[in-house]
Amino acid sequence: MQHVSKGETAMRYRDRTIGDAVRGNAIGEARNAWPTKRVIAVLAVLLAAPPCFAHHTDERADKNGGGYTNTAADTNETAQYMPSIVVTAPQTTTGLETSFDPKAPQQPLPANDGASLLKSIPGMNVIRKGGTDGDPIFRGMAASRLNILFDGEHILGGCGGRMDPPTAYIFPDAFDRVTLIKGPQSVRYGHGSSAGTVLFERHSDYFEQTGGEASAAVTAASFNRLDYFLDAKAGAPLGYARGILTYAKSDDYKDGDGKSVHSEYERQSASAIVGYTPDPNTRLELSMVRSDAVAAYADRGMDGSLFKRENYALKLEKNAIGSVFEALEANAYYNYIDHVMDNYTLRDGAAMDMVSNPDRKTIGGRLAAVLMPTASLKAVIGADAQYNRHTGRSSSGMNARAYNELSRVENARFTDYGLFAETTWSTADDSRWVFGLRGDWWEAKDYRETISIGGMPASTRPNPTANETRRETLFSGFARHERDLLGGEAYMGLGYVQRAPDFWEAINKEARGQDNAASLSVFDKIEPEKTAQLDLGVTYNYENLEGFVSIFYSKIDDFILIQSGYSKPGASMGTRSATVARNINASTYGGEAGLAYRFSGGLKTSASLAYTRGENDTDNRALAQIPPLEGRLGLDWDNGSWTIGALARFVASQNRYSLNEGNVVGQDLGRGDAFNVFSINGGYHWDKTASLIFGIDNVFDETYSEFISKSGASVEGYEQTIRVNEPGRTFWAKAQFSF
Ligand SMILES: [Cu+2]
Numbered sequence: 001m002q003h004v005s006k007g008e009t010a011m012r013y014r015d016r017t018i019g020d021a022v023r024g025n026a027i028g029e030a031r032n033a034w035p036t037k038r039v040i041a042v043l044a045v046l047l048a049a050p051p052c053f054a055h056h057t058d059e060r061a062d063k064n065g066g067g068y069t070n071t072a073a074d075t076n077e078t079a080q081y082m083p084s085i086v087v088t089a090p091q092t093t094t095g096l097e098t099s100f101d102p103k104a105p106q107q108p109l110p111a112n113d114g115a116s117l118l119k120s121i122p123g124m125n126v127i128r129k130g131g132t133d134g135d136p137i138f139r140g141m142a143a144s145r146l147n148i149l150f151d152g153e154h155i156l157g158g159c160g161g162r163m164d165p166p167t168a169y170i171f172p173d174a175f176d177r178v179t180l181i182k183g184p185q186s187v188r189y190g191h192g193s194s195a196g197t198v199l200f201e202r203h204s205d206y207f208e209q210t211g212g213e214a215s216a217a218v219t220a221a222s223f224n225r226l227d228y229f230l231d232a233k234a235g236a237p238l239g240y241a242r243g244i245l246t247y248a249k250s251d252d253y254k255d256g257d258g259k260s261v262h263s264e265y266e267r268q269s270a271s272a273i274v275g276y277t278p279d280p281n282t283r284l285e286l287s288m289v290r291s292d293a294v295a296a297y298a299d300r301g302m303d304g305s306l307f308k309r310e311n312y313a314l315k316l317e318k319n320a321i322g323s324v325f326e327a328l329e330a331n332a333y334y335n336y337i338d339h340v341m342d343n344y345t346l347r348d349g350a351a352m353d354m355v356s357n358p359d360r361k362t363i364g365g366r367l368a369a370v371l372m373p374t375a376s377l378k379a380v381i382g383a384d385a386q387y388n389r390h391t392g393r394s395s396s397g398m399n400a401r402a403y404n405e406l407s408r409v410e411n412a413r414f415t416d417y418g419l420f421a422e423t424t425w426s427t428a429d430d431s432r433w434v435f436g437l438r439g440d441w442w443e444a445k446d447y448r449e450t451i452s453i454g455g456m457p458a459s460t461r462p463n464p465t466a467n468e469t470r471r472e473t474l475f476s477g478f479a480r481h482e483r484d485l486l487g488g489e490a491y492m493g494l495g496y497v498q499r500a501p502d503f504w505e506a507i508n509k510e511a512r513g514q515d516n517a518a519s520l521s522v523f524d525k526i527e528p529e530k531t532a533q534l535d536l537g538v539t540y541n542y543e544n545l546e547g548f549v550s551i552f553y554s555k556i557d558d559f560i561l562i563q564s565g566y567s568k569p570g571a572s573m574g575t576r577s578a579t580v581a582r583n584i585n586a587s588t589y590g591g592e593a594g595l596a597y598r599f600s601g602g603l604k605t606s607a608s609l610a611y612t613r614g615e616n617d618t619d620n621r622a623l624a625q626i627p628p629l630e631g632r633l634g635l636d637w638d639n640g641s642w643t644i645g646a647l648a649r650f651v652a653s654q655n656r657y658s659l660n661e662g663n664v665v666g667q668d669l670g671r672g673d674a675f676n677v678f679s680i681n682g683g684y685h686w687d688k689t690a691s692l693i694f695g696i697d698n699v700f701d702e703t704y705s706e707f708i709s710k711s712g713a714s715v716e717g718y719e720q721t722i723r724v725n726e727p728g729r730t731f732w733a734k735a736q737f738s739f
Pocket residue numbers: 159160161162163164304339340341
């Protein structure tokens with residue numbers, strides 16, 4: 001789907017590039033809430049850095065540019081203003097979109113998965129569960145509110161306990177570009193993405209002549225972390241072949257107190273891609289991906305001993321067809337996830353073996369046409385479809401390890417057909433309107449014969465909605481006005497999204513209410529969520545100063561709230577603690593801002609700020625799982641060969657919380673403490689073919705956890721913590737080569 005999206009991006013944003021980061025006095029105000037001693041110490045060191053060196057060059061943007069050549073994102077300017085990724089990462093930020101190269105080094109060193117990679121974007125955070133496979137959360141919205149696409153494909157995890165969000169199947173080195181589109185300001189990528197859309201994209205260049213190229217990287221870090229990848233492609237004008245292998249492993253990391261966190265993982269993936277290109281404007285691509293992983297979880301009684309993905313995809317792109325009918329794109333895909341979690345593969349001490357083996361098959365496709373009826377009007381019109389089927393089997397005790405002899409039991413099936421249209425109408429050289437409209441025909445089937453209820457003793461009950469089918473017609477749309485300013489842009493958009501409950505909300509949670517028998521299943525009780533959001537933003541890019549501000553106000557009717565620890569009648573007597581789903585009305589507002597200033601001599605400074613406030617308007621209390629105010633300050637120096645950088649991350653305390661409330665991933669645990677983390681990096685670039693980047697994350701070995709992290713579980717051999725702590729001081733080095 002790249003050409004449609006890239007074409008549109010290029011059209012909407014022209015060739016402007018904007019850095020990210022913040023307003024000095026906002027940081028100053030915010031800092032009052034934070035411990036200041038270390039901040040001052042680090043700022044002093046940063047400001048003492050040599051102010052004047054040879055003029056900065058931008059070679060590294062090309063080095064890391066992947067296969068992309070025709071978007072604003074690849075212009076050299078973008079290499080310079082990235083406060084949270086080390087200087088070698090090319091990144092574009094407009095108010096509405098952020099994109100970067102997933103292969104580029106980042107600081108702090110992200111875990112090897114998609115969520116961790118996204119954390120460098122202001123406003124993005126990760127709900128930590130262990131060493132990898134956290135859930136990304138943007139502006140306090142996680143799971144189905146944040147649509148994640150793998151090169152145009154949807155993929156849904158199998159785990160009822162959310163061990164495998166889509167990003168658990170992302171191997172960053174197997175992609176060429178990551179883009180976040182903020183808010184409900186696009187309808188082209190599927191149903192329900194109210195908070196935003198994240199596109200992980202792979203793009204293989206057209207070969208004008210016979211040739212080949214390869215890139216590779218090795219990363220080594222504390223805690224026996226080792227990652228490597230090899231990406232090799234060869235081709236001729238008629239077609240190409242590409243293979244990508246990735247591998248990553250880490251032992252348990254230690255927090256700032258030197259305590260081990262149950263977090264080890266090992267992950268690997270292999271992608272094979274062949275493309276047929278009879279001419280430069282036609283591409284038929286077949287791809288296959290196999291991946292597997294094991295991962296320890298510090299937040300629960302089980303670990304993931306299998307995360308297996310099987311994928312086949314077919315893609316057709318046809319560009320420059322004619323003056324009115326400009327381009328056509330089609331894809332079809334198959335994704336199969338097989339997941340096993342147990343309490344005996346990666347940990348000791350369980351009184352009884354327990355294992356669960358869900359799987360999910362997701363099949364989908366999409367057809368889109370790009371039309372240009374007049375010079376000032378461009379439209380993308382298309383249809384998409386998705387079908388997914390979830391099964392499970394589980395066992396415990398003596399026979400647990402023979403679980404794969406059991407037959408799988410189907411528990412849910414979802415189908416969605418969508419039609420969409422997005423138009424860009426240029427009213428003048430410097431202003432345009434973008435409109436989008438989408439309809440979805442959604443259907444869900446509940447195949448559970450029984451519902452298991454916890455408590456002592458645990459038991460099962462007949463499912464009151466067994467074999468029921470539920471249908472919803474859902475609408476979404478947006479209108480946005482954009483106007484160019486001094487090298488930047490201002491925009492204002494209004495968006496509306498109806499989102500049907502997902503598997504975790506509709507199937508995996510109970511209904512609220514005291515009538516135990518009738519209210520067990522939430523399948524037919526939970527209403528679709530309706531989000532209306534206003535997005536406003538401005539970007540600025542003039543001479544040595546770049547900046548952006550993007551703010552939003554969101555009104556969410558029938559927000560699907562997940563509440564744990566809800567007291568319900570017990571199986572035979574007394575009460576039990578249940579996790580329920582219910583609709584509330586909510587509102588959120590906030591935004592992100594960034595500022596970057598380039599001094600002479602290769603020195604630049606940048607800052608960013610992100611804040612979201614959420615209100616549960618039904619219960620008149622804080623909306624849960626909203627990360628607190630966060631600011632980042634970066635200082636980088638670069639002479640074309642050597643780079644030196646420092647990054648400070650300041651996170652305020654979170655005093656607005658609602659105990660036991662949240663989303664399908666996690667619920668609030670109480671107040672969140674403020675913390676500051678400082679990191680430094682350096683690097684050397686030989687020429688366009690080799691570089692070495694190294695860094696120390698969390699230099700002062702701070703012990704801290706994110707407000708939204710899951711609670712620490714009791715795991716034998718590990719100390720239990722309130723939340724899963726973040727890694728302590730981490731040394732890392734990444735060597736990159738291209739041939
Ligand atoms: Cu699981």
